[in-house]
Every structure is written in structure tokens, then in C-alpha cells.
Amino acid sequence: MLDLTYExxxxxxxxxxxxxxELVIGMEIHAQVSSNSKLFSGASTQVGAEPNSNVAFVDAxxxxxxxxxxxxxxxxxxxxxxxxxxxxxxxxxxxxxxxxYPDLPQGYQISQLYHxxxxxxxxxxxxxxxxxxxxxxxxxxxxxxxxxxxxxxDPTMSFVDFNRTGVALMEIVSRPDIRGPEEAAAYVTKLxxxxxxxxxxxxxxxxxxxxxxxNVSVCRPGQYExxxxxxxxxxxxxxxxxxxxNSMRFMTQAIDYEARRQIAILEDGGEIVQxxxxxxxxxxxxxxxxxxxxxxxxxxxxxxxxxxxxxxQAWVDQIAATMPELPDAKKARFxxxxxxxxxxxxxxxxxxxxxxxxxxxxxxxxxxQAANWVINELFGRLNKEGVSITETPVSADQLGGIVDxxxxxxxxxKMAKDLFEIIWSEGGTPAEVxxxxxxxxxxxxxAIEAAVDEIIAANPAQVEKARANxxxxxxxxxxxxxxxxxxxxxxxxxxLVVKKLGL
Amino acid sequence: xxxDIDTARKVAKLARIRVEEDQLPALATxxxxxxxxxxxxxxxxxxxxxxxxxxxxxxxxxRADQVTDGNIQSRILKNAxxxxxxxxxxxxxxx
Numbered sequence: 393m394l395d396l397t398y399e400x401x402x403x404x405x406x407x408x409x410x411x412x413x414e415l416v417i418g419m420e421i422h423a424q425v426s427s428n429s430k431l432f433s434g435a436s437t438q439v440g441a442e443p444n445s446n447v448a449f450v451d452a453x454x455x456x457x458x459x460x461x462x463x464x465x466x467x468x469x470x471x472x473x474x475x476x477x478x479x480x481x482x483x484x485x486x487x488x489x490x491x492x493y494p495d496l497p498q499g500y501q502i503s504q505l506y507h508x509x510x511x512x513x514x515x516x517x518x519x520x521x522x523x524x525x526x527x528x529x530x531x532x533x534x535x536x537x538x539x540x541x542x543x544x545x546d547p548t549m550s551f552v553d554f555n556r557t558g559v560a561l562m563e564i565v566s567r568p569d570i571r572g573p574e575e576a577a578a579y580v581t582k583l584x585x586x587x588x589x590x591x592x593x594x595x596x597x598x599x600x601x602x603x604x605x606x607n608v609s610v611c612r613p614g615q616y617e618x619x620x621x622x623x624x625x626x627x628x629x630x631x632x633x634x635x636x637x638n639s640m641r642f643m644t645q646a647i648d649y650e651a652r653r654q655i656a657i658l659e660d661g662g663e664i665v666q667x668x669x670x671x672x673x674x675x676x677x678x679x680x681x682x683x684x685x686x687x688x689x690x691x692x693x694x695x696x697x698x699x700x701x702x703x704x705q706a707w708v709d710q711i712a713a714t715m716p717e718l719p720d721a722k723k724a725r726f727x728x729x730x731x732x733x734x735x736x737x738x739x740x741x742x743x744x745x746x747x748x749x750x751x752x753x754x755x756x757x758x759x760x761q762a763a764n765w766v767i768n769e770l771f772g773r774l775n776k777e778g779v780s781i782t783e784t785p786v787s788a789d790q791l792g793g794i795v796d797x798x799x800x801x802x803x804x805x806k807m808a809k810d811l812f813e814i815i816w817s818e819g820g821t822p823a824e825v826x827x828x829x830x831x832x833x834x835x836x837x838x839a840i841e842a843a844v845d846e847i848i849a850a851n852p853a854q855v856e857k858a859r860a861n862x863x864x865x866x867x868x869x870x871x872x873x874x875x876x877x878x879x880x881x882x883x884x885x886x887x888l889v890v891k892k893l894g895l
Numbered sequence: 896x897x898x899d900i901d902t903a904r905k906v907a908k909l910a911r912i913r914v915e916e917d918q919l920p921a922l923a924t925x926x927x928x929x930x931x932x933x934x935x936x937x938x939x940x941x942x943x944x945x946x947x948x949x950x951x952x953x954x955x956x957x958r959a960d961q962v963t964d965g966n967i968q969s970r971i972l973k974n975a976x977x978x979x980x981x982x983x984x985x986x987x988x989x990x
Contacts, residue, residue, distance in 0.1 A: 435965035460957070550985050
């Protein structure tokens with residue numbers, strides 16, 4: 393059904409002082425589950441509330457409080473898994489990951505180490521027309537988010553807010569199948585797009601609702617193929633984990649820096665120490681978080697407060713039956729049904745709202761024309777004004793009306809742009825606005841011919857020049873259109889001018 | 896499995912329990928004793944027996960996704976040694 397044949401992109405190669413190196417990247421994405429209340433308590437997940445107001449006694453880990461799981465969060469995890477074509481585990485279980493930090497009142501995070509709810513899946517990451525990397529997803533598990541510490545409000549104290557404590561997260565773990573900084577950013581972009589289509593995570597990276605831990609290692613060319621053949625990590629280099637990236641730009645910078653740092657150490661005869669690092673965007677470098685390292689003994693054990701999570705296949709099937717059309721399918725359909733280019737189809741399917749808008753404009757019309765108007769005029773204008781597609785002043789119906797007027801030849805492309813401006817600022821029905829403003833291109837051959845004759849007769853010198861240099865015919869076209877008050881259909885004028893001048 | 900003094904020290908540190916150096920040997924011996932006692936369970940053949948997670952035939956209880964709790968800031972903060980403007984205030988922790 394879907395034509396998803398593609399070529400595999402080349403890995404990023406960095407030339408060291410001694411020889412070439414390749415990058416190997418795996419990612420852990422933390423995606424906040426879109427839900428009203430928390431994973432194990434009835435407190436709200438709303439952002440921007442007063443500190444510590446969206447907190448229940450369960451979240452504050454008061455003695456004797458017990459977690460009760462939010463059914464919708466389970467559904468969201470299953471939906472996400474299905475969206476990544478992943479295996480759904482009908483039986484999963486929760487474990488405690490133990491560590492002390494001021495933003496973790498329980499002293500442990502409830503997570504799913506041993507039996508995650510979602511097993512192996514995949515994400516197709518496009519790197520250009522017909523070029524894509526299939527990144528394997530190892531698992532998705534549900535876990536609690538931690539609270540938030542603020543360090544800059546007081547010189548000696550840190551301030552802690554538990555509003556985010558206990559909000560449900562999906563940790564989406566990839567295999568080390570990503571081969572460069574740009575691929576890493578493209579992977580996050582694609583994953584974010586899928587989750588937003590599914591409605592399981594809003595993907596807001598600025599708020600930290602989607603953040604990535606990036607595992608980076610380097611190896612000599614040829615080693616990665618040995619890993620793929622055997623799945624034996626011994627063929628790969630030692631990795632370092634860059635924590636908490638929530639910007640694509642910084643992520644690519646951090647990966648590039650980290651790879652070069654590792655290469656320099658290795659070429660110098662040194663060894664990479666597996667550790668957690670933090671990217672400092674101001675200095676453009678990663679640095680070790682050694683202080684946290686020594687506490688990395690999480691002593692996982694099954695959470696005694698929660699029975700295993702058992703779900704029925706029938707329920708999974710029900711969720712599967714309500715899955716929306718996903719980005720790959722939508723893109724393929726746009727290309728097939730509307731004749732869009734790969735590029736246009738990518739732009740129009742990036743966001744669900746924009747895709748829906750385009751489809752409303754394109755339905756029953758010329759898809760290519762609709763795509764041009766949506767991408768060039770509408771998106772261009774929305775970007776310029778900083779307005780989102782959901783707040784567009786020109787509805788899909790209105791834009792469709794403009795496209796109809798062009799298609800029927802009633803208005804020229806130039807008039808359509810003016811009309812778009814008017815609809816944008818004043819609203820109205822395109823056909824009515826065009827009629828009221830006398831926007832109608834002249835397609836009457838006789839009238840245009842008369843205007844062409846008149847201009848030719850009045851400008852004998854220009855006629856001479858144009859006969860010598862046919863490129864100057866454009867001057868006549870412009871004059872004729874001007875003489876008709878901008879209403880003469882440009883294509884017809886052009887044809888008549890060429891004919892009359894005998895070019 | 897026996898717990899040596901280093902392991903006892905590490906476990907105490909991870910649990911944020913202060914144990915004086917001279918108390919570690921006794922603690923290590925005690926912990927080893929407990930583990931030794933538990934190890935007797937390994938003598939039981941549990942081949943093919945599914946691990947039991949509960950003594951009652953219950954399933955994990957679930958709740959609907961509704962906001963039913965929260966908005967109790969003053970009660971949440973009540974036991975805190977120090978608070979500022981609705982936040983818990985703790986000694987500076989920064990990487």
C-alpha cells in the first residue's frame with residue numbers, strides 16, 4: 393500500500409588527525425504524556441500554576457499514601473507504541489529506581505525497568521527525497537517525572553516546586569541506529585511529529601515536555617557494520633550520555649562537539665570513560681557531571697505498591713481501531729492524490745492542523761495550485777506575522793475560493809495576491825470581494841488586441857528595438873496591462889504582443 | 896552472599912544513613928546474616944512456578960483521568976523546614 397522504498401543515508405564521517413571516524417548515536421526521549429491528571433495521583437498536570445499547588449499527598453510522598461494508576465496514561469502509552477509499529481506487552485510491571493535529590497520527594501522514581509509496556513518498534517527518519525534511516529526503537533516505558541528546582545532566586549538556597557512531580561512520562565529508547573548529528577535531530581523531529589499526530593504528547597520542547605538524552609560514541613569505519621551483523625556492542629566505542637537536550641540546534645552542536653572530544657582522546661592514545669555529560673550552550677562544550685555519577689547505583693526493585701499491569705488484547709485492538717492516519721501514510725497519500733512533490737508533501741504534513749487545512753483547500757481543486765497557495769502565500773504570511781495555522785484569518789474555504797477564481801480564469805495571479813491581502817485583513821467571500829472591487833481580468837481577445845495595437849502604434853521607436861531584441865517584448869506586455877488597469881490576462885497579452893510584433 | 900565493610904559503607908551512603916566507621920563491621924556481619932538466612936530460599940525448587948506478586952486475586956486498580964486532588968499548597972508545605980513564596984527552600988543544589 394505504502395511505497396516506502398528508500399536508500400540508507402551515509403553515516404557522518406569526521407576526519408581525525410590520524411584517520412576517519414564514524415558516529416554512533418542512541419537516544420532516550422522523555423515525552424510527557426498528554427493527560428489531565430498525573431500518573432499515580434489526581435493532581436492536575438496544567439503548567440503555569442502556583443508552585444506546589446498541583447500536588448497531592450501521593451506526589452509529596454506523604455507516609456501511607458498509595459499510588460493508583462491513571463488508565464488514560466496507559467492508553468496513551470499503548471497508542472504511542474502502536475504509532476511506532478511496536479509490540480505491546482499485555483503484562484508489564486513497575487519498579488522503583490532509588491536515588492536522592494531534592495526534586496524527588498519519594499526518594500525513588502516509579503519506572504518500568506524489567507517489563508516495559510511497549511516493546512520493539514521503529515521510526516522511519518527521512519533525510520531527503522528517497523533517503524531514510526529506519527531507527528529501531530527498543531522499548532517505551534511509563535514513569536514519573538521529577539519536580540523542578542530553581543537555583544537563581546536566592547544566593548544560598550534552591551527552590552523546589554513539585555507541580556511536575558508524578559506527571560506521566562514515556563521514555564522512548566532507541567537502538568544505536570542514528571549515525572550523525574543531523575540524523576539525531578531528524579529522529580527527534582519525526583518522533584515528535586508522530587506523537588503529536590497521535591495526541592499522546594504535545595511535543596513542547598521549550599517547556600521540557602519532550603527532551604532527549606543522547607548517547608554518543610565513535611568508531612572506525614567498518615565497525616558499525618560488524619555491530620549490526622552481530623548486535624554485539626563490543627564492536628562499538630564506549631559511549632557518553634549527554635543529558636537533557638531540549639533544543640535541536642544545541643543537540644546537533646553537542647553531538648558534534650562530543651564526537652570530536654572523543655576522537656581527540658582516542659587518537660591521543662587515551663580511553664573514553666563512560667559517563668554522563670551536560671552541554672553548555674554558552675561555551676559550546678560538554679562537561680562531565682561526575683558529582684551525579686557516584687550516586688548511579690539505583691538499586692531497582694519491583695514496586696511493592698503496584699501490582700503488575702495487565703491489559704487485554706481486545707482493549708489494545710480498540711485503541712488500534714481509533715488510530716489516526718500517521719505522517720508517512722499522509723505524506724504518501726498527498727503525493728499520490730494531489731500530485732505533490734516530496735518537499736511540498738513534507739511541509740504540508742509536518743503539522744496535523746496544517747495538513748488538515750491543506751486538504752480542505754485541495755479537495756476538489758488542483759492539488760499543486762492549492763499547495764502553492766497554502767505554502768507560499770498562507771504559510772509565508774503566517775510566519776511573517778507570527779500567527780499559527782489554527783488562528784489564521786484566512787480560512788480554508790476562503791483560500792479555496794481564491795484558488796477557484798484563478799482556476800476559472802476570472803482573476804490573474806497578481807489580482808489573487810491582492811485579493812488574498814484583502815481577505816486577510818478584512819475578511820469576506822473571495823468571489824463577492826473580487827466582484828465588488830472590479831477584480832476581473834479581461835480575457836476578451838478583441839479588447840486586448842485593441843489595447844496592443846494602440847501601444848504598438850504609439851511607440852514606433854520601441855517597436856524597432858523589440859524587433860532587434862525580442863527580450864524587450866516584455867515592455868509592451870507591461871504597457872498593455874497597465875493600459876487595461878491591470879485587468880488584461882497576462883498570458884493572452886503576451887501571446888498577442890509576440891504575434892503583432894512578428895517576433 | 897556476604898556483605899563486607901566496604902559494601903556496608905556504600906549501602907549506608909546510598910541510603911543517606913550516617914554510620915560511624917567503628918560500627919561498620921558489626922553492621923556488615925548483621926547484613927550478611929540476614930542475607931544468609933534469605934539464601935535458604937534458594938534451596939527450594941521453583942522451576943516452572945510463576946512468581947507470585949500478590950496473595951489476593953486482585954488486578955491493578957485504575958482510575959479515570961480526572962483532576963480530583965491538589966490545590967492544597969499550604970498543607971503540602973506545612974511540614975517543610977523552610978519555604979519561600981510557595982516553594983520548598985533547600986540548601987543550594989546545583990551542578
